[in-house]
């Protein structure tokens with residue numbers, strides 16, 4: 001609290017850096033990567049579109065979206081939006097326009113197959129953009145400098161990708177993996193946060209084995225430096241983290257150990273979620289979590305897809321996932337997916353279907369209670385939820401959880417923007433905002449998916465989504 005004035009500055013500077021490329025930069029992007037740019041005119045009119053604007057308002061048909069430079073100039077019924085004579089007009093009959101997605105758990109790296117891991121600065125960033133994800137928060141970095149450099153390259157037109165909010169190294173305890181910062185007390189947490197905040201990381205992610213002392217110190221130091229903390233927890237419960245001042249919580253029910261009877265302070269109980277199938281999401285325990293989060297403005301990030309890929313009995317993984325992976329990785333991922341999907345429920349392989357189902361209920365109940373739910377892909381685990389494609393799958397899984405398409409669009413765009421503090425500039429199809437938009441073939445309310453992206457506008461430049469996807473086919477997982 002005491003450094004409120006001081007911490008305001010870095011946040012303002014950060015938001016400006018993310019959102020304001022100069023027109024000259026935009027032109028440079030267009031020239032260098034012209035083959036992937038479908039629309040690059042000073043004024044563009046998308047006419048006859050169905051628009052789901054991300055505000056929660058019902059879908060509207062027969063709409064025109066007018067883009068001038070990097071901004072949305074107007075949006076409304078065809079007959080009420082005057083299209084200037086010099087506009088490039090795209091007739092979007094049969095298409096849906098939604099805001100660019102804001103992915104809150106969108107790593108710059110990927111893990112998959114039999115123990116493979118790679119930074120996907122080339123393929124991942126293109127795939128995010130081509131899939132409609134125009135802003136990402138990386139939410140746990142294995143290579144923080146690579147993220148900062150990639151962000152710079154995208155902003156200066158030297159690489160193709162979404163706007164990035166980069167993260168510092170994972171903050172965890174001694175059981176963390178080799179790529180994480182294994183903290184040894186609160187002082188180390190403070191030192192690390194200070195360093196990476198100064199280098200340009202805008203968020204930190206605490207992870208499974210962090211202690212309350214370390215988490216509290218990290219949050220405190222982050223806030224003093226104008227940056228924020230989210231967490232994939234286990235040793236600390238959600239209510240404890242909220243009390244320590246956390247800004248966001250990742251993964252919903254399946255990372256919240258506080259309903260496990262044998263939970264001890266600062267310990268991550270293995271298998272804590274196996275009994276969650278019988279949890280009452282309307283009961284006092286769960287509702288107390290929701291109340292704490294809502295009262296303290298702590299959003300929940302849904303990452304259903306990274307769990308769904310590990311649930312026995314679910315339908316096969318979409319073939320399109322295997323099509324974009326490097327062939328040798330695709331083969332490994334397919335083998336693992338088929339083993340899990342076909343596993344006997346008694347075998348203990350994967351996530352029990354009733355626990356997964358409860359995770360859906362938990363997120364739905366959180367929103368009913370008044371909570372802010374955002375979403376992200378988390379392209380980790382055995383690798384069947386790649387960047388972008390996994391975000392798109394979340395759209396379908398959130399529909400399964402009971403949300404309407406209009407609600408899901410809001411969760412995946414406006415709510416993410418709100419968590420990042422950029423909702424004045426992006427997240428909805430609204431006049432005056434940055435022109436980050438996705439044009440999808442078909443009526444997404446009736447087809448129930450957002451896979452067929454045609455154009456993805458970022459800062460007013462309309463990328464040719466199929467061409468971008470073709471440019472990374474067979475590379476995803478290796479570069």
Ligand SMILES: [Zn+2]
Nearest residue numbers: 105139140378
């Ligand atoms: Zn993650």
